[in-house]
Amino acid sequence: MLIKRIAKQIVDAEWVARIIEVMDRRSDNRMTELGMLSQAFEFTKINEVPGDYFEFGLWRGKTFGYAHRMKRRYGRHDMKLWGFDSFQGLPATEKHPDNIWYEGQFACTRPEFETILASRGIQSSEYELIEGFYSDSLNDVAHRRLSGRKAAVIYVDCDLYDSTVQVLDFIQSYVVNGSIICFDDFYNYKGDPEQGEQRALADFVRQETHLNFIPYLDYAPLGKSFICRLK
Numbered sequence: 125m126l127i128k129r130i131a132k133q134i135v136d137a138e139w140v141a142r143i144i145e146v147m148d149r150r151s152d153n154r155m156t157e158l159g160m161l162s163q164a165f166e167f168t169k170i171n172e173v174p175g176d177y178f179e180f181g182l183w184r185g186k187t188f189g190y191a192h193r194m195k196r197r198y199g200r201h202d203m204k205l206w207g208f209d210s211f212q213g214l215p216a217t218e219k220h221p222d223n224i225w226y227e228g229q230f231a232c233t234r235p236e237f238e239t240i241l242a243s244r245g246i247q248s249s250e251y252e253l254i255e256g257f258y259s260d261s262l263n264d265v266a267h268r269r270l271s272g273r274k275a276a277v278i279y280v281d282c283d284l285y286d287s288t289v290q291v292l293d294f295i296q297s298y299v300v301n302g303s304i305i306c307f308d309d310f311y312n313y314k315g316d317p318e319q320g321e322q323r324a325l326a327d328f329v330r331q332e333t334h335l336n337f338i339p340y341l342d343y344a345p346l347g348k349s350f351i352c353r354l355k
């Protein structure tokens with residue numbers, strides 16, 4: 125029990141996040157999600173892309189906390205951080221031989237999430253959370269909360285096809301020319317284009333949408349990012 129508690133404190137500690145960040149920046153042949161976020165923030169800074177940071181799939185806040193760091197590093201003081209999660213883990217998943225996900229995976233309650241971020245020096249007043257399964261929470265109330273906002277960086281880390289379909293449908297009105305969208309699990313399901321985030325994006329693009337997705341960067345181990353352009 126004690127060992128478990130100590131291990132948890134180490135995982136949540138600020139200095140662990142710093143070591144991960146430094147290791148990530150120094151690794152010269154492997155860009156992970158943290159490197160990708162750094163690139164995305166720098167891209168939007170150089171190109172003066174307006175808008176906030178949206179993250180779909182928060183778990184214990186690793187990438188969300190890192191986005192907070194990048195917001196500071198790149199002087200994006202105008203940027204709000206918005207997090208979207210059930211705080212109950214993944215919803216039910218479909219049976220598929222290459223599916224590694226299961227219902228309830230990545231459960232982390234909202235108070236737990238806020239405590240982890242606070243341990244990294246990020247107070248709850250510095251971000252906004254939209255709680256609930258996307259099928260319920262990505263609704264008119266959420267759109268009203270986001271009224272007038274745009275999204276410069278969108279981080280999609282919700283793993284599943286259905287969840288990603290709901291996210292893509294929701295974000296349409298927030299995307300601007302130069303928004304960066306990152307799919308953390310694009311090459312999951314052993315890279316099968318008929319599954320997961322990859323399939324959701326392909327389906328979305330096939331519909332009549334006003335968005336173009338220009339392939340930007342692949343990142344380790346399973347991610348891919350795109351630059352969005354309005355048609």
Ligand SMILES: C[S@@+](CC[C@H](N)C(=O)[O-])C[C@H]1O[C@@H](n2cnc3c(N)ncnc32)[C@H](O)[C@@H]1O
Pocket residue numbers: 180181182183184185186187188208209210211212213214215229230231256257258259281282283284286287
């Ligand atoms: C892989 S974890 C996110 C990891 C996180 N970005 C990190 O830095 O470690 C996936 C998250 O997506 C959330 N999620 C997936 N589908 C969802 C849905 N339909 N509604 C709400 N949350 C969802 C889960 O609750 C979980 O927290």
